Amino acid sequence: MAKTKVLVTRQLIDEAQRLLDAKEEELEIVQWQSEKPCERSWLLENAKGASGILVMLSDKVDEELLEAAGPQLKAIASFSVGTDHVDRNALKKRNIRLGYTPTCLTDAVADLTIMLILMAQRRGGESMAKVTKGEWPQMPWHPLLMTGPQIRGCTVGFLGFGRIAQASLQRLLPFGIKRVIYLTSKPGQPVKEDQLGLLKNANIPIEPASSADQLAEESDVVIVGCALTPDTKHLVSTDFFAKMKKLAVIVNIARGPIIDTNALVKALDEEQIFGAGLDVIEDEPNITADHPILRQPRAVLVPHIGSATIETREKMATESVKNLLAGLANEKMVNEVQL
Amino acid sequence: MAKTKVLVTRQLIDEAQRLLDAKEEELEIVQWQSEKPCERSWLLENAKGASGILVMLSDKVDEELLEAAGPQLKAIASFSVGTDHVDRNALKKRNIRLGYTPTCLTDAVADLTIMLILMAQRRGGESMAKVTKGEWPQMPWHPLLMTGPQIRGCTVGFLGFGRIAQASLQRLLPFGIKRVIYLTSKPGQPVKEDQLGLLKNANIPIEPASSADQLAEESDVVIVGCALTPDTKHLVSTDFFAKMKKLAVIVNIARGPIIDTNALVKALDEEQIFGAGLDVIEDEPNITADHPILRQPRAVLVPHIGSATIETREKMATESVKNLLAGLANEKMVNEVQL
Known part of the structure; x- marks a missing residue:
């Protein structure tokens, strides 16, 4: 045979x-x-x-x-x-x-999500780059030097609220976040899958958002964790960034094209948002050293390593x-x- | 008057x-x-x-x-x-x-501790640097590309187990760590201050280590969080690194001189440990671009931003x-x- x-x-x-x-x-x-x-x-x-x-x-x-x-x-x-x-x-x-x-890969991606949130808020990439360039000796210490927003008290908004998003939320709870909102393909409706018993047991509000606008306006941390579909392509673009808070950060651990890269670069340039943490980006891996996102000190970009644990x-x-x-x-x- | x-x-x-x-x-x-x-x-x-x-x-x-x-x-x-x-x-x-x-500043430093652990394990600095240099298009994907150890299942060892260490532990629990050991100035004795009720309520073992050797040998993540005293200066040096696991990482959020920098550089060079995340370092802020730690791709160094939230x-x-x-x-x- x-x-x-x-x-x-x-x-x-x-x-x-x-x-x-x-x-x-x-x-x-x-x-x-x-x-x-x-x-x-x-x-x-x-x-x-x-x-x-x-x-x-x-x-x-x-x-x-x-x-x-x-x-x-x-x-x-x-x-x-x-x-x-x-x-x-x-x-x-x-x-x-x-x-x-x-x-x-749920654990590995959820872990990376937390890393990217903290790096975006705490200026992990920017501050490391300053040290690497030898600028630390010339950085005059003053009370607001290299400060960023603190996660305690934040409202966290999830675009997509599946397994990885919920595992990320589980990790975020002891950081003292205040409230969670999430947007799924059924705006305003509670998700059915409570993967980790968080919706039932958490002692902070976890609520469905009624629209992307609401999520953009109310979140201090936006986590992009939805699937890429024709509906979610460029879901995060100029309008979304315009509605975000000035001290808010955005993290993408899903698929690059959900965020319009040009709009993100513009939002960072114009200080409409505080920072970004990206594991994925449009046109990856074809990101050359002259790519505009790499000129943004407040953008952290890692090469799609979400699941990269041994x-x-x-x-x-x-x-x-x-x-x-x-x-x-x-x-x-x-x-x-x-x- | x-x-x-x-x-x-x-x-x-x-x-x-x-x-x-x-x-x-x-x-x-x-x-x-x-x-x-x-x-x-x-x-x-x-x-x-x-x-x-x-x-x-x-x-x-x-x-x-x-x-x-x-x-x-x-x-x-x-x-x-x-x-x-x-x-x-x-x-x-x-x-x-x-x-x-x-x-x-407990929250701010504990948050940064988690960022540094994840960056050290997940090669945050190294992978970001590759992208910035424009190397992503040439990185051939293979199953172990840019992988690092996963935090689930880790034994976490704290050198010093005060307020900030305990707040860091609180954040680490939902990541699925397996066990905690800690070394204080009274080796082998349980700490008295249970700042957050963790020792009483956690469902993993949290135990005093009997020596720095034990802590080095058994930990997958070592967190330096003790005060700098004549006893703790260079507490982490050649002997300590030699006892650490090959896939272990070390994070210093306390004071630079607790870690012997030369010994750390050697340990990274010889792959005795997997990586390091440092908020502090000996002789800071006088770290110029030619400092040997900056040539270590697996060392993340940020400029003492532990408390740097607005x-x-x-x-x-x-x-x-x-x-x-x-x-x-x-x-x-x-x-x-x-x-």
């Missing part, structure tokens, strides 16, 4: 690779070997005849790839929480299952392999997108 | 300045006007005849200053939590009272003025050092 072919667009880590290698007798495993991202031409060429493909965020899963693979393709396992690189309709019409790894990446890799194998065997995936 | 003279080595902020100005009829207020630190010669010259002096961390209060002031001097009010710039014995033998502002600095200024006025009036200070 011919082996079932699977295509894997990266070398994996430890347990995940072992899990995959253990199936060598049943599977023909074709795996990209370099540390660089897999080349599109390699992907299209090697997809042919594959029953399962394990892809990274950087690999586009579209009609072209599915056509190249052929009708035997049963499952895509994506090593990611987001799935904007995947054409869901194209999968649906072919009955191809889609696995992803949304749960195991523990999480090991779990994501392992879960991707499990999803791939479950897809081939018609079994239950650890996490499957309902197409 | 001659007015009582007070000397103030900075312009203050809002409420604090108003509080001081309200006493103009009773007080002769001599105040340094520039945004630069007060010059020593100005301080010595103008101290003469003063009954109270409000000083900043950068103003040394020593025999020379007290002699220059004269025997009528009753109170020093320091705009700071630390008092290493003050010669306590010199004050004591003259019965001069010393006010300081230790409580109102809210805190306003409170510190106000409290300093209250301490000064209380000292003149023989009344109770908000916070007074027992000399």
Whole structure:
């Protein structure tokens, strides 16, 4: 009997690779070997005849790839929480299952969210840059030197209030925040999923906002944590920034295009807001040293490291392999997108 | 009747300045006007005849200053939590009272502690620097790119376990840390002050360490939060780093000289530890661009901004003025050092 072919667009880590290698007798495993991202031409060429493909965020899963693979393709396992690189309709019409790894990175992204909020408020990037440039000896100490707003007493506004947002809120509570508002696709309606029992048990108000305007006007910290959809693209743009408080900060841990970068640069330039902490940005990773956001001392930009902890990446890799194998065997995936 | 003279080595902020100005009829207020630190010669010259002096961390209060002031001097009010710039014995033998502002900055410093822990673990400085240099487009994504250790499951070790340390711990609990150990001047003995009810109520072990060695060996995160004394100077040096875990990080929010900088640079160079987050460093602020710590990608150094929130600095200024006025009036200070 011919082996079932699977295509894997990266070398994996430890347990995940072992899990995959253990199936060598049943599977023909074709795996990209370099540390660089897999080349599109390699992907299209090697997809042919594959029953399962394990892809990274950087690999586009579209009609072209599915056509190249052929009708035997049963499952895509994506090593990611987001799935904007995947054409869901194209999968649906072919009955191809889609696995992803949304749960195991909650902690890592929520941790990074707190880092970015604090860096935006406390001028982490700006003050570190001054030290690195050797400016500390010439910084005259005065009472308001390098000060920023304090998180105690803040109203925190969440754009999107899913698992990661709620885990971030859990971490924020002992910092003494005063109130939480959140906007979902159903403005004004309470969320159903109370992932961590916060809505039931917290001793501060946690309420749905009725509009993006209200969220912009009332928040001292805005956390962008929603999915990227046609409705959320540039949800945060000129109008939103104009309504924000002068001492407010914005953090994006979701997807770059939810914030209009030009509008953000302008808002920072004109001191309409205090600062920004970004794990993601439009057109990433093509951010060159002359990008206007990098000239904003109050903008902190890190290279999409939300899930970048050793523990999480090991779990994501392992879960991707499990999803791939479950897809081939018609079994239950650890996490499957309902197409 | 001659007015009582007070000397103030900075312009203050809002409420604090108003509080001081309200006493103009009773007080002769001599105040340094520039945004630069007060010059020593100005301080010595103008101290003469003063009954109270409000000083900043950068103003040394020593025999020379007290002699220059004269025997009528009753109170020093320091705009700071630390008092290493003050010669306590010199004050004591003259019965001069010393006010300081230790409580109102707890939140601000605890917040910064969390920022520094997360930046050290998640490579905040290193990854931001890569983006700023325009390296993001060339960073090949792979599963372990820019990963660091995750805080969930960590053992956190506190060197010093006072108010700020306990407030930091309170913030750390929802991140899922596993265990806490702390070392005080009485190794192996439980602390008496349970500032926030954490020792009584937390559902993870919080235990005294028996030695610095134990703390170094068992901690995934080491937080330096003790006072600087002859006993704690270079408490963290070569031996300490040698005992630390390879994936552990160290954060200093106390005083620079508690960590031996050369030993830290060596530990980072040789990958004995994963990273460091420093709000303070030996010889600050004289850190020039060629300082060896600045060549360590895994060291984050910010310019002593622990208390640098707008809210805190306003409170510190106000409290300093209250301490000064209380000292003149023989009344109770908000916070007074027992000399």
